[in-house]
Amino acid sequence: MKTIKDAVIIGAGASGLFAAAEAGLRGRRVVVLERSATMGNKIRVSGGGRCNFTNLNITADNYISPNPSFCKSALAVFTPDDFIQLAERYGVRYYEKEHGQLFCKGSSGEIISMLRRRCEEAEVTIIYNTKVHDIAKRGDVFVIVTSNGIFHCSSLCLATGGISYPQLGATPFGYRIAAQFGLKVNPTRSALVPFVFNAEDGTNYDGLAGISIEAVVTCNKMDFRGGVLLTQRGLSGPPILQASSYWRTGDYISINLMPVTDAYEFLLSRRKQKADLHNILIFPKNFARRWCEVHSYMKPVNQYNDNELHEIAAQLHNWKLFPAKTEGYKRAEAVTGGVDTGELSSKTMEAKKVRGLYFTGEVIDVTGQLGGYNLHWAWASGYACGSCM
Numbered sequence: 001m002k003t004i005k006d007a008v009i010i011g012a013g014a015s016g017l018f019a020a021a022e023a024g025l026r027g028r029r030v031v032v033l034e035r036s037a038t039m040g041n042k043i044r045v046s047g048g049g050r051c052n053f054t055n056l057n058i059t060a061d062n063y064i065s066p067n068p069s070f071c072k073s074a075l076a077v078f079t080p081d082d083f084i085q086l087a088e089r090y091g092v093r094y095y096e097k098e099h100g101q102l103f104c105k106g107s108s109g110e111i112i113s114m115l116r117r118r119c120e121e122a123e124v125t126i127i128y129n130t131k132v133h134d135i136a137k138r139g140d141v142f143v144i145v146t147s148n149g150i151f152h153c154s155s156l157c158l159a160t161g162g163i164s165y166p167q168l169g170a171t172p173f174g175y176r177i178a179a180q181f182g183l184k185v186n187p188t189r190s191a192l193v194p195f196v197f198n199a200e201d202g203t204n205y206d207g208l209a210g211i212s213i214e215a216v217v218t219c220n221k222m223d224f225r226g227g228v229l230l231t232q233r234g235l236s237g238p239p240i241l242q243a244s245s246y247w248r249t250g251d252y253i254s255i256n257l258m259p260v261t262d263a264y265e266f267l268l269s270r271r272k273q274k275a276d277l278h279n280i281l282i283f284p285k286n287f288a289r290r291w292c293e294v295h296s297y298m299k300p301v302n303q304y305n306d307n308e309l310h311e312i313a314a315q316l317h318n319w320k321l322f323p324a325k326t327e328g329y330k331r332a333e334a335v336t337g338g339v340d341t342g343e344l345s346s347k348t349m350e351a352k353k354v355r356g357l358y359f360t361g362e363v364i365d366v367t368g369q370l371g372g373y374n375l376h377w378a379w380a381s382g383y384a385c386g387s388c389m
Ligand SMILES: Cc1cc2nc3c(=O)[nH]c(=O)nc-3n(C[C@H](O)[C@H](O)[C@H](O)COP(=O)(O)OP(=O)(O)OC[C@H]3O[C@@H](n4cnc5c(N)ncnc54)[C@H](O)[C@@H]3O)c2cc1C
Pocket: 010, 011, 012, 013, 014, 015, 016, 033, 034, 035, 036, 039, 040, 041, 042, 043, 045, 046, 047, 048, 051, 052, 053, 054, 130, 131, 132, 159, 160, 161, 162, 164, 165, 168, 169, 170, 171, 172, 173, 174, 332, 333, 334, 360, 361, 362, 363, 371, 372, 373, 374, 375, 376, 378
């Protein structure tokens, strides 16, 4: 069976649904093809089920991309305020958690309902459980052969997301189609993902899972502050996830365990104490003890000389770790890499070489930091595409 539409969007995730509604509301006849049985699977689990859907303080600096300016145009046209107004119009209740991060008060299901209602209002057809077998372009028309029929359209958008969390439907399909049409696709890496200790640190810090320490984590000159969480296999928590996006195999991370206190002054003020060093450190007890054991700082404080106190202070400000690896795509909230931004118009997301072919969201080589930036990129790039496709 052949269906003729103005626009076909592959992927009923954040950016695909947003683009679909926008195009539909402009009067375009739109169909969305989704391989799984439901829409917005990543939105559902995002923000721990409460969906950190945008951030009040978005700038291009919050994104990693080979062209850091690429995202500017779309972010300027569709702002956090635009999304907030939309959310309010659809009755989504929200709150600011910290650092401008906006979360649903109820559940992320409210954002999915909003997207569903908008697609209904825009008379968008969504077809689930659809396997796309083949895509070709004949003249100005794309021919899409699927398990649910053949679709013809003048505008085709790949909104298939990044390859993290394959358990939620992520596939490299968008990259494959980009390559098929001669577009450059940059290698991917998992981002916003926990680290796995190397073998030695795995033994050193075994049994401390669940302990959280307020710290600053630095990786490749990027600093992130927050709670560092020890896990069964390594490290997690917001500053670790942030640092992972800038980390490459073999790099070290540095953890400042006393980010607001001068460690040397702190030790100096207690240097007459007979207590063991680990007993005066202001960290969870088990961690303080283990950290001191690993660093062989097991004497009472009053037995350290000045040079040693300087050395301990330096270690407290710069605890260097060489993670073995990250937890990989299965546990990553995002990926870096994807369709090269040089291939696309930053205003419309259309491929420069292939008229009518669009890419939106995470499939593009633009990756947000933790804090609502990735979903906002999905909305902004989806809006850019949906406004002109
Ligand atoms: C656990 C987790 C928590 C997150 N939390 C947040 C958060 O709180 N805030 C934030 O900003 N970001 C968060 N993110 C990231 C955010 O969810 C994504 O960046 C965003 O969903 C990307 O939107 P997208 O439209 O590009 O892709 P997706 O939303 O991933 O949508 C892609 C869609 O394409 C479909 N698809 C894939 N391949 C095919 C195919 N071959 N044929 C048909 N359909 C296909 C998929 O099934 C999916 O429905 C989180 C991610 C994860 C994994």
